[in-house]
Amino acid sequence: MDLEIKIPLGIGDIIYYKAMLDEIYKTNKYDKIKVCLANGLVVWRGDNKDNIKFAENLLKFLYKEHYYKLSFNEKHKFISLTDMINNFNIIKPKNIPSLCVGKPITQKPYITINSRIRYYHIERYNRMKKQLLAALKMISKDYAIIIIGEKSMEKNRSNTTHSASIHPIYKHLIDLPNVIDATVPKLGVTAPKMEDLKQSCFLMSNAAASVVIGAGGSLAMSLVSSKNTICLLEAGHPFQDAMHKSGQYNKTNVTMHVETFLKNLKQI
DSSP: OEEEEEEOSOHHHHHHHHHHHHHHHHHHOOSEEEEEEOGGGGGGGTTOTHHHHHHHHHHHHHOOSTTEEEOSSOOSOBOOHHHHHHHSOOOOOOOOGGGOOOOOOSOOSEEEEESEEESSOHHHHHHHHHHHHHHHHHHTTTSEEEEESEEEEOOOHHHHHTTTTEEEOHHHHTTSTTEEEOOEEEESSSOOOHHHHHHHHHHHHTSSEEEEEBSSHHHHHHHHHOSSEEEEOOTTOHHHHHHHHTTTTTTSEEESOHHHHHHHHHTO
């Protein structure tokens, strides 16, 4: 028996689905897992078809096991992450060394932090921004701070629709002491590049900590790369709520509490 599934185009989606589908294959004894991409969702990325090509390349790069059969004609049924939660076991993505390939930097030790917040409300962020920047300034005395992500977040249907919970913080970070700018010029409509994704994962894999606020691709990338993901999540995201409830973030520094997040930062 085969499982057929259509999945979203996002980096985080592709990584999270991979972890869960690997587990599904092991526990449900499917002969094959047939996967295609929901290409229609590219309208949320400015309708730039290069985003489809990038997602196809990432799918080919990650879904290499013999039990995967990839298709690029959208013929399968779309199964959302909520459907996955309701029908299969939740599992945290494991380390993916093949993604962590890039050029080393001379400044060590260091931490990384992403330039974009995804699914964390801007009002809550603004209430803790002063404390966050103070903590990062203190950290900068002992660690370089590498900013990854993009300098400019291009407007698209996704971040315009969810503007209160998807927002850039590059301008808040760039003036901190001991900062290294490892961002790409822009993302949102512009498609990512595999070499840039691998470079970010490489930097996270060698960092004393990878700092993430919110969910999405930046958290997924950190979970498969970093030895110490320090993340602040917001309750109300169905998949991340399920990850918490199922205990997948036990013994990690992923939290929904601002005080705990700031404490974890200060303990780097």
